[in-house]
Amino acid sequence: MNMILRFGLLSGLLSVILGAFGAHALRSVLDERLQGVFETAVRYQMYHSLLLLGIYLLYRHHASVWLRRAGYSVIVGIVLFSGSLYALCLTQQSWFGPVTPFGGLCLMAGWLMALCAVWKGQDHE
Template identity: 35%
Template structure:
C-alpha cells in the first residue's frame, strides 16, 4: 500500500507540474492541435494518478493478487498512456500515438482487476 501511495502521489504531482508547464510555457510554442493533445495527456495522467491512489487506499481492505496486479497495471497505464501522448504532442512523431492503446489496455485491466478483487472480498 505504501509504495502505491508514494507512486500515486508522485505521479499526481508530476501531472499537475506538467499541466502548469503546458499552460505557462508550451501553449504559445505548440500548434493548437498539438497543445490540445498535450492537455489530453495531462487529463489522463491526473486521472491515472488518482486511480493509483484509490487502489492504494483499498489494498488493505481487498487482499490478494488481483488488487496488487491492479495497482501495477494502473501504474503502467498512467506511465504509458499519457507518456506516449506527451511525446506525440511534443515531437509530432506519430509512432508514439501507437503506444497509447497499450497504456489504455493497462488501465482497463487495472480497473477490471479491482472489480475482481472486490468480487472475491468477503
C-alpha cells in the same frame, strides 16, 4: 503496495506540474490539436493517479492479489498512455502514437482488476 502509493502521489504531482507547463510554456509552441492531446495526457494521468491512491486504500482494507495487479497495470498504463502522448507533443514524432492504445488497454485492465478485487472481496462478507 508502498510503491503503488508512492508512484500515485508522484504521478499526481507531476500531472499538476505538467498541466501548468502545458498551459503556460507550451501554449505558444503547440498548435491547438497538440494542446488538446497534451491536456488529455495530463487529465488521464491525474485520474489514474487518484485511482492508484484508491487501490492503495482498498488494499489496506482488504489485501488482494487483484488489487496489486491492478496497481501495477495502472502504473504501466500511465507511463505508456500519458507518456507516449507527452512524447508525441514534445517531439512531434508520430511513432509515439501507436504506443498510446497499449497504455489505454493497461488502464482498462487496471480498472477491471480493481473491480474483480471488490467483487471477490464481497464474496467473503
